Amino acid sequence: MRVLYHVPLSPFSRKVRMALKEKGLPFDLRLENVWERRVEFLKINPAGKVPVLVEADGTVIADSVAITEYLQEVQPQPDLLGGTPAQRAETRRLVAWFDGKMHEEATVNLVGEKVMRRFLGRGEPDSATVRAGLANIRMHLDYVAFLVERRTWLAGDKFSLADIAAAAQFSCIDYIGDVPWGHQEAAREWYARVKSRPSFRPILDDRVPGLKPAGHYDDLDF
């Protein structure tokens, strides 16, 4: 059986979990506490990061972008990238936006500070960093709203990896209740549509031991 090594609040693991589910590919989920730097894990991914996908034949695919491109190649339907080079470029541009810019500006400043820092025994969250994260996430909600006021889904007419990448980041921040959904109704409505997809359910059902999610976290009506 295909195995996916993951961490529950890793947005990149969540992105791959959703992509696998959307494509109907079965997999076993295996928790990898990357901070333990387990030697057997470093052998399969020297970067020491999740997600890592191991196929039934032993093929190892590391890095969430490499994995999602691979899944699109080996299981082209349903298509998550788009029908033309320009459409695929637009999807990939937005994946890079949420994986890179939003992760750095919002997810790291909020989930990184409030959860990982404390969990790893590195002390209290830095309040200036958290304030920056809370300011930045509003900008990302604005951008989601800007896009879905012009398009059905983030990258165009169809649900795509752009929606998956964005939802992966927002869902981690939403777990700790730091997404001000009231700030942008159009973004909230987009996230409600993502939440209602069967591929998102296992992610919403997942719990981090010792950390309860925000009250509305898995409500479809929030």
Next chain:
Amino acid sequence: MRVLYHVPLSPFSRKVRMALKEKGLPFDLRLENVWERRVEFLKINPAGKVPVLVEADGTVIADSVAITEYLQEVQPQPDLLGGTPAQRAETRRLVAWFDGKMHEEATVNLVGEKVMRRFLGRGEPDSATVRAGLANIRMHLDYVAFLVERRTWLAGDKFSLADIAAAAQFSCIDYIGDVPWGHQEAAREWYARVKSRPSFRPILDDRVPGLKPAGHYDDLDF
């Protein structure tokens, strides 16, 4: 004519320049001082980053991963990704390694501190950050050596985007003379092979106004 917006010491711009040259696709290079946040540029790429490729028909492609995937799709030869899904995944894993891990651990700490910080008037480089960068780059040289002791090029038998992504990072750091090539002979030999490719020549000839490169920077024999 195709236009590429770039910054000379942006490794991601260098990556796309090399990919365009390898594929024999002509383009005009246009300097974009991204820190000026020019409104017309933000309209074509709201992320405000280079590289951005604008095709002759006006199609805009932003983000270096989106651009290189796009180039591979519209001009499949010479192939820069690999012949099988697993080989392409290996190439993409390494691109993510150099674009992500090496950039963050080495390039930002060295070129970011020593060049961009001073250039933007944000004061002197932080010595602890520079020290971290100098320690980290040795680990990345070790990893390059590890790979080329087992393979002809970084991702396998053929020159690929993995070599381009790595050379893009190393070349920016080499401009300021901070790559300790003597640390790993196999890595130096790999870089000499990349340097001798015609696609790399325009990058080596490029100069940052007011900043002379290290003496050996454009020597093929260094």
